[in-house]
Amino acid sequence: MSLSLNQWTTRRWSLAEAVDGCARHGLEAIGLWREKVTERGLAASAKLVRDAGLRVSSLCRGGFLTTGGEAFAAALADNRRAIDEAAELEAACLVLVVGGLPGVKPGEPLTETSGRDLAGARERVAEALAELAPYAGERGVRLALEPLHPIYCPDRAVLSTLGQALDLALAYPEEQVGVVVDTFHVWWDPRLFADVARAGRRIASYQVCDYLHPLPADVLLGRGMMGDGVIDFPPITRAVLDAGYTGDVEVEIFNADVWAADPDEVLATMKARYAEVVGA
């Protein structure tokens, strides 16, 4: 396994700076975000990454597919654009954060139009996948369903476990739909090891970061540098390897302190901690 920088970990850096940072620190892969790619331009981004000899371990992110009606068609259109971008970037996968309950937004109070139909939201995801998987397949892009920690079920992802993501993925060819194993989201799951084994080569991305304790007030920023939280990484890493995963290991950290730090120091720490505690 080879270490990859998810560029949101060093979000102060532009795409060019992040690519340069990876090269200087000897990394072979980078995980890109659509916002950063758009900032630079798609073709220019693809060229930058290729010229630096980096693999694109993932593109973040498509998804937010749980609202019906007109919003559903708009979400599908946006996801098709994301697939096109992933194809041009030759990304190993397009990560899908599927969306929460309709009308429930991160950090905002509930309103009269906030939905409570969890089963319906999950149905929308399945319907969307039926539209998007063949489209992705035609373009050689692999969709990667990301189960998020249940704390994000209201507002970000009604996919809450690896098993649930896997059950959805299994209806499609392996090269069209895989799953993400992100330690922050799945470390607590009593079925984790069984489902990692069951996933096998469906694992499209292995992402590592720690689960901080106590969580900060904004729970989105509870992701920490490996070793700073409660996760025991080696058993999870071994299980992912035993399942047949041969891709890169992305470090994706949303954390106010990490974002405030010098990105070069963040990369140095990330490499050291990866060697010390991840067990790859």
Place this chain on the structure above:
Amino acid sequence: MSLSLNQWTTRRWSLAEAVDGCARHGLEAIGLWREKVTERGLAASAKLVRDAGLRVSSLCRGGFLTTGGEAFAAALADNRRAIDEAAELEAACLVLVVGGLPGVKPGEPLTETSGRDLAGARERVAEALAELAPYAGERGVRLALEPLHPIYCPDRAVLSTLGQALDLALAYPEEQVGVVVDTFHVWWDPRLFADVARAGRRIASYQVCDYLHPLPADVLLGRGMMGDGVIDFPPITRAVLDAGYTGDVEVEIFNADVWAADPDEVLATMKARYAEVVGA
């Protein structure tokens, strides 16, 4: 199903005040906390509740069994005392919040001695249950394993899903070990309905409160009055009924606003919301 007040919902009230409140509001059952029972005295508490004609729908709580060594023996001794108390109170069950990773405390930063061995902590729970279940059985007390939302896995309960709690319970006679279905903790679980059906008469307690969005900074206080959050109660209530549950429905809310309000108003709201949104 009949509505029960978990007395932590009106924690400003002493046990005597809560018993009186239940009687005035026409409730037939109350969920007690050991702290409040100790304050009043065990025998006096039992008499108070009995004289008021109330059922004790649960006693909260035993558990915190995940630390090994000397702490383990001390925890077992405390749990045996809790079982004795539940017997004297004729509680329908003793709720077990099993504990988190050893040395990881609610609200406190991690230290050098904080554990990361999740599998080991889960083993301790199974070992403790083997000690406690027969002891409870001899005293006619039913232990109720409570899976807590995965957000509490580090510091409060390494039991994170109903299925996991049920798998532990099934090794013992139905009258010795059951499980708690608390909507706050399990609403997100994609296997919820299958596991409620599988639990059948193992369901020892059905507890309702809503899951607020956004969560407050102290996530322990993210429990809201039914109707104030994202949970769709009727399908869950129907599933619990269909599984054969015939006990009381406890309302257990940890919430700064609810605790600050006039307890009599809280009870009135609780009754109204129960009728409106719980679907019992």
